[in-house]
Amino acid sequence: MPLHVVCDNYATHKHPNVTAWLTKHPRVQLHFTPTSGSWLNMVEIFFGIITRQAIRRGTFHSVKDLETAIGTYIDAWNERAHPFTWTKGADEIIAHAKPSPHPKKTYNPRH
Numbered sequence: 001m002p003l004h005v006v007c008d009n010y011a012t013h014k015h016p017n018v019t020a021w022l023t024k025h026p027r028v029q030l031h032f033t034p035t036s037g038s039w040l041n042m043v044e045i046f047f048g049i050i051t052r053q054a055i056r057r058g059t060f061h062s063v064k065d066l067e068t069a070i071g072t073y074i075d076a077w078n079e080r081a082h083p084f085t086w087t088k089g090a091d092e093i094i095a096h097a098k099p100s101p102h103p104k105k106t107y108n109p110r111h
Contacts, residue, residue, distance in 0.1 A: 002029045034096070050074075 007030055012018060022028060054073035060066040088096075 002027050004029050004031060006031050006033065008033055050077075 005028060007013065013022075013030055013032070022030070050070065050073055054069055055066070058066075058069060060069065
């Protein structure tokens with residue numbers, strides 16, 4: 001049974017050490033989010049919020065203390081949560097995720 005791992009679309013997976021490891025572990029299948037993948041951005045935003053509001057500058061004497069602080073924060077977050085409304089349809093998101101036939105130049109090296 002394969003192990004599916006969803007990763008941010010970053011070039012780390014192309015590093016020789018990573019490709020060698022993946023070759024030795026064919027059960028592991030990597031899937032990469034599209035650049036600017038909106039659902040992953042939301043996860044990263046949430047981690048940033050919880051870090052700023054519940055973890056950073058906190059004092060945790062044990063892993064259990066940290067877990068309790070995170071759990072308490074998530075419970076409070078869920079009490080005041082409201083549904084996220086997508087502003088784009090699936091077809092538009094998928095079309096945007098496909099590589100452009102005419103990629104834009106992202107840098108202009110001038111040495």
